[in-house]
Amino acid sequence: MLATKLTQTPHLSATLYRCEAGPGAKPYAEAHDSYSFAFVRKGSFGYINRGRHFDMVPGAFLIGRPGEEYTCTHDHHDGGDECLCFKLAPALVEEAGGASQYGGWQHGALAPRADFMVLGELADATAAGKTDLALEEVGLAILGKMAAAGRDDGHGCERIRAQDRKRIVDAAHWIDARAHEDIDLATAGRESGLSAFHFLRLFARIVGATPHQYLIRARLRRAARLLAESDQPITDIAYDIGFGDLSNFVRTFGRAAGLSPREFRRRAHAAGTGQRKILQDRVRTAG
Structure with a gap:
């Protein structure tokens, strides 16, 4: 495991973790040393926590609580994985509402959700020095968003064959790599060797979102x-990423981020500290 510390403050740190483990790597028990959340930016892995098995794919968030044991597995993906992890001081968690009242801390992991994924990508871009934000600011915005993550979305279900887990995780990577294309359920299912009906059912149970949502x-x-x-025109971005209609993109992005694409860009590049209180209490829950 390679760890690159990106920022450190008295109440928050951010670290980029790169794991090169793959199939055949022996899993072992570990324990979280702090409250944390980690955005899966690349690759995939299994995460066993509180008796539940989570399949962590790009866009998912791993949630940690101090002293809690977990095990990571790498049976279904041989390309390694990368996570952007924020560790939080207990006092900060208490100030934000306390772990017992904070919905997100009860999950162990959060399935890929549009509202969280937008923030995760903003954090990733900030870590790469591509925005004028401070990484600490984005981390605090994600922390604030955790309060709205109190529902159980069914992610982390058990009693699914390892072969089916691998099929679905591979399918998620296949969809992610071709997200700019028109992908229908039958095509995605066929790539996995499953009927559309069976593929939809398994994908939703394992990933925590339907194939179209993902x-x-x-x-x-x-x-x-x-x-x-970038400064790429918003219209070009909409079409390049797979939206066939600009108004649909603006509406969908706004629903996920709580901001229009134009305002999101403006805040990401805002130079004045008075303009840099980004997204907190503004990002609404996306279904």
Whole structure:
């Protein structure tokens, strides 16, 4: 495991973790040393926590609580994985509402959700120095968003064959890589060797989102990155990432981010500190 510390403050740190483990790597028990959340930016892995098995694919968030044991597995993907991890001081968690009242801390992991994925991509772009934001600011915005993550979305279900987990995780990577294309359920299912009906049922149970939801969210991840990193016209971004209609893109992005694409870009590049209180209390829950 390679760790690159990106920022350190008295109440928050951010670290980029790169894991090169693949199939055949022996899993072992570990324990979280702090409250944390980690955005899966690349690759995939299994995460066993509180008796539940989560399949962590790009766009998902891993949630940690101090002293809690977990095990990571790497049976279904041989390309390694990368996570952008924020560790939080207990006092900060208490100030934000406390772990017992904070919905997100009860999950162990959060399935790919548009509202969180947009923030994850903004954090990733900020870590790469592509925005004028401070990484600490984006981390605090994600922390604030955790309060709205109190529902159980069914992610982390058990009693699914390892072969089916691998099929679905591979399918998620396949969709993510082709998110700019028109992908229908039958085509995605056929790639996995499953009927459309069986594919839809398994994908939703394992990933925590339907294939179409994951496709849209993968597009929004790319949009957030391009808006934060580049000056590419918003219309071009909409079409390049797979939206066939600009108004649909603006509406979908706004629903996920709580901001229009133009305002999101403006805040990502805002130079004045008075303009840099981004997204907190503004990002609404996307279904």
